[in-house]
Amino acid sequence: xxxxxxxxxxxxxxxxxxxxxxxxxxxxxxxxxxxxxxxxxxxxxxxxxxxxxxxxxxxxxxxxxxxxxxxxxxxxxxxxxxxxxxxxxxxxxxxxxxxxxxxxxxxxxxxxxxxxxxxxxxxxxxxxxxxxxxxxxxxxxxx
Amino acid sequence: xxxxxxxxxxxxxxxxxxxxxxxxxxxxxxxxxxxxxxxxxxxxxxxxxxxxxxxxxxxxxxxxxxxxxxxxxxxxxxxxxxxxxxxxxxxxxxxxxxxxxxxxxxxxxxxxxxxxxxxxxxxxxxxxxxxxxxxxxxxxxxxxxxxxxxxxxxxxxxxxxxxxxxxxxxxxxxxxxxxxxxxxxxxxxxxxxxxxxxxxxxxxxxxxxxxxxxxxxxxxxxxxxxxxxxxxxxxxxxxxxxxxxxxxxxxxxxxxxxxxxxxxxxxxxxxxxxxxxxxxxxxxxxxxxxxxxxxxxxxxxxxxxxxxxxxxxxxxxxxxxxxxxxxxxxxxxxxxxxxxxxxxxxxxxxxxxxxxxxxxxxxxxxxxxxxxxxxxxxxxxxxxxxxxxxxxxxxxxxxxxxxxxxxxxxxxxxxxxxxxxxxxxxxxxxxxxxxx
Numbered sequence: 001x002x003x004x005x006x007x008x009x010x011x012x013x014x015x016x017x018x019x020x021x022x023x024x025x026x027x028x029x030x031x032x033x034x035x036x037x038x039x040x041x042x043x044x045x046x047x048x049x050x051x052x053x054x055x056x057x058x059x060x061x062x063x064x065x066x067x068x069x070x071x072x073x074x075x076x077x078x079x080x081x082x083x084x085x086x087x088x089x090x091x092x093x094x095x096x097x098x099x100x101x102x103x104x105x106x107x108x109x110x111x112x113x114x115x116x117x118x119x120x121x122x123x124x125x126x127x128x129x130x131x132x133x134x135x136x137x138x139x140x141x142x143x
Numbered sequence: 144x145x146x147x148x149x150x151x152x153x154x155x156x157x158x159x160x161x162x163x164x165x166x167x168x169x170x171x172x173x174x175x176x177x178x179x180x181x182x183x184x185x186x187x188x189x190x191x192x193x194x195x196x197x198x199x200x201x202x203x204x205x206x207x208x209x210x211x212x213x214x215x216x217x218x219x220x221x222x223x224x225x226x227x228x229x230x231x232x233x234x235x236x237x238x239x240x241x242x243x244x245x246x247x248x249x250x251x252x253x254x255x256x257x258x259x260x261x262x263x264x265x266x267x268x269x270x271x272x273x274x275x276x277x278x279x280x281x282x283x284x285x286x287x288x289x290x291x292x293x294x295x296x297x298x299x300x301x302x303x304x305x306x307x308x309x310x311x312x313x314x315x316x317x318x319x320x321x322x323x324x325x326x327x328x329x330x331x332x333x334x335x336x337x338x339x340x341x342x343x344x345x346x347x348x349x350x351x352x353x354x355x356x357x358x359x360x361x362x363x364x365x366x367x368x369x370x371x372x373x374x375x376x377x378x379x380x381x382x383x384x385x386x387x388x389x390x391x392x393x394x395x396x397x398x399x400x401x402x403x404x405x406x407x408x409x410x411x412x413x414x415x416x417x418x419x420x421x422x423x424x425x426x427x428x429x430x431x432x433x434x435x436x437x438x439x440x441x442x443x444x445x446x447x448x449x450x451x452x453x454x455x456x457x458x459x460x461x462x463x464x465x466x467x468x469x470x471x472x473x474x475x476x477x478x479x480x481x482x483x484x485x486x487x488x489x490x491x492x493x494x495x496x497x498x499x500x501x502x503x504x505x506x507x508x509x510x511x512x513x514x515x516x517x518x519x520x521x522x523x524x525x526x527x528x529x530x531x532x533x534x535x536x537x538x539x540x541x542x543x544x545x546x547x548x549x550x551x552x553x554x555x556x557x558x559x560x561x562x563x564x565x566x567x568x569x570x571x572x573x574x575x576x577x578x579x
Contacts, residue, residue, distance in 0.1 A: 005528075007526075007527075007528025007529075009521060009523075009526050009533075009556075009558055010558070011555075011556070011557045011558050011561060013561070037530045039530070039533075039534065041555045041556060042533065042555075042556045042557070044528060044529075044530050044533070046528070063523075063558075063559060063560045064558070065521065065523040065526045065558055065559055066526075067526055067527060067528050068528075069527075069528045
């Protein structure tokens with residue numbers, strides 16, 4: 001039910017994002033979704049990749065500060081109001097969203113959303129009981 | 144040139160008589176020193192068990208140097224030479240590195256110190272009729288109170304405003320027609336930059352003079368500030384271990400600083416060997432306080448670098464002159480007038496688990512004020528991916544630093560391994576401030 005997201009600490013330095021991403025590329029690791037949260041002097045790169053364990057050991061080897069965080073990925077119908085429906089379910093279920101981002105890739109008739117909840121188990125319960133599909137890591141390589 | 148004296152006899156005492164006066168006062172001070180646990184242990188070892196063992200000024204050379212760490216070790220009363228009942232004033236360092244240093248004064252000590260300040264003030268041509276705005280901090284720092292008492296003794300109208308709050312400072316300068324300032328060079332620059340904001344120019348004020356101290360500055364800075372404000376600016380030197388301001392002061396000729404040699408014996412030594420260097424050569428400044436009895440200090444190493452001018456000054460004063468401070472023998476930084484050692488910053492950083500092992504202290508200057516940026520590498524293992532936690536870490540570092548060094552800093556977080564690493568002695572301080 002949970003998917004592991006990789007968070008990477010990035011200082012604001014020219015070319016740093018490129019360096020990090022090209023490492024993944026060379027290792028044949030595919031980024032499925034990505035977002036950057038930034039401040040004045042540093043940022044945190046968050047991403048879902050097809051091989052999280054490999055990515056983490058690759059980063060560690062290159063002295064890049066990274067860790068794994070549990071997130072929840074859900075499928076939503078790719079049409080107007082699709083996201084709102086999911087958010088209503090969460091809101092009605094009293095689930096707090098820490099942050100979220102969407103998959104950059106569209107596949108089949110669905111769009112994909114990544115959520116970070118302060119209570120992932122509770123969120124999972126609320127989502128599945130509303131009939132919303134929650135992805136597992138096993139689904140990832142097939143995306 | 145309008146040459147005024149406060150105590151003409153002492154200020155123009157022929158050198159032989161000045162040396163004789165120094166010798167008498169040294170004997171007296173050694174007598175007090177022998178009352179302290181610290182010197183009672185130290186002086187007999189070099190054959191000084193009573194004031195009579197000082198036969199000439201050359202005997203001073205037998206006394207070992209006193210250093211700041213001795214003051215710390217002797218805290219709180221190891222250097223106190225009189226009963227606490229005789230003490231009327233205590234000044235102290237903040238003690239942020241651990242143990243503070245403390246200076247005690249009797250009423251007579253304060254009186255003698257005040258007199259040297261009165262002398263310094265009059266040497267710059269200031270006096271009754273002047274309105275003096277004292278922008279140095281009051282409190283444990285000696286800069287504020289010291290000059291305050293000296294100015295009152297001379298008969299100036301003193302405005303004890305202390306530091307900061309530029310708008311209020313300018314308002315006071317305008318309302319009371321302030322003629323003399325006591326200020327740091329960087330703050331004076333800052334005030335000039337802020338004046339247009341309040342619709343003021345130096346012509347709207349009644350300033351005539353400023354005494355600049357607490358920070359080293361160059362002749363160019365003085366000239367620039369003199370031109371910007373259209374005033375005369377005099378260099379002031381002092382340190383709390385030698386009472387505070389008024390150890391050495393410029394006269395109207397602005398030919399570097401007259402050391403009040405009847406109050407302090409100055410030596411310039413080679414900081415490596417401790418041997419004296421000849422006049423005109425740069426070295427570490429060492430002072431013996433001849434006028435304080437509550438806490439005597441003999442041959443105190445200041446860590447300041449300077450040289451002596453032996454040639455006479457046209458003002459007629461016979462005391463030798465000291466150059467402006469050319470540097471430090473230790474790594475002490477002066478940030479907006481506050482003394483900070485990099486080790487204080489390191490101590491704070493290393494007490495925070497989320498901080499990695501490498502850091503850099505970066506100094507720059509903006510609008511006349513120093514800016515301290517502390518760059519730290521985060522500790523990878525404690526990275527959670529949480530942005531709020533990183534922001535909280537920045538605040539925590541700043542708060543802890545401010546509690547220690549009293550200065551607000553900008554904190555930059557960096558990736559482990561991204562700050563320059565050093566083999567051997569690390570160069571952790573990058574000082575990009577233009578030299579004042």
